[in-house]
Amino acid sequence: MTGIDRSAAPESLGKDSPDPVPALLLGRLAVDRRYSSLGIGTTLAAHVLATAVELNEKAACRAVVVTALNPSARAWWERLGVHPFDATDPDQLDLYLLVAEIDATLSNAQ
Ligand SMILES: CC(C)(COP(=O)(O)OP(=O)(O)OC[C@H]1O[C@@H](n2cnc3c(N)ncnc32)[C@H](O)[C@@H]1OP(=O)(O)O)[C@@H](O)C(=O)NCCC(=O)NCCS
Numbered sequence: 001m002t003g004i005d006r007s008a009a010p011e012s013l014g015k016d017s018p019d020p021v022p023a024l025l026l027g028r029l030a031v032d033r034r035y036s037s038l039g040i041g042t043t044l045a046a047h048v049l050a051t052a053v054e055l056n057e058k059a060a061c062r063a064v065v066v067t068a069l070n071p072s073a074r075a076w077w078e079r080l081g082v083h084p085f086d087a088t089d090p091d092q093l094d095l096y097l098l099v100a101e102i103d104a105t106l107s108n109a110q
Pocket of ligand 1: 076
């Protein structure tokens with residue numbers, strides 16, 4: 001679990017949240033290159049997102065946050081609906097997805 005300084009959070013993340021905003025940090029995600037493009041990365045990400053929904057039911061978790069490894073990894077995350085903290089910065093690698101958005105992402109990932 002992690003906490004996001006509400007003053008630095010996008011409005012949709014900080015609105016009506018405690019400070020810091022409770023979130024699930026996805027530290028590292030990688031798939032062995034020999035098994036790439038088989039859907040394993042998407043399945044692992046979907047598992048983490050479903051875990052965030054469960055955590056939010058039991059305690060509080062407003063979002064999943066991830067720091068992409070590089071711009072290519074950012075593009076991969078954006079395919080899942082994840083947003084940059086600063087949408088105006090094309091180099092931004094800090095990303096988030098609201099728990100409220102996860103159902104739509106999981107439906108699209110199936
Ligand atoms: C990003 C990563 C986890 C994807 O895992 P994966 O199991 O290959 O992904 P999936 O099979 O679920 O998705 C494959 C799709 O994503 C695309 N894709 C895979 N890696 C990508 C990348 N680094 N950037 C952009 N798109 C990527 C593939 O082209 C494929 O597209 P298609 O469905 O149109 O053919 C894997 O490439 C990886 O381990 N990368 C290195 C570490 C990393 O960048 N981690 C991200 C966390 S910060």
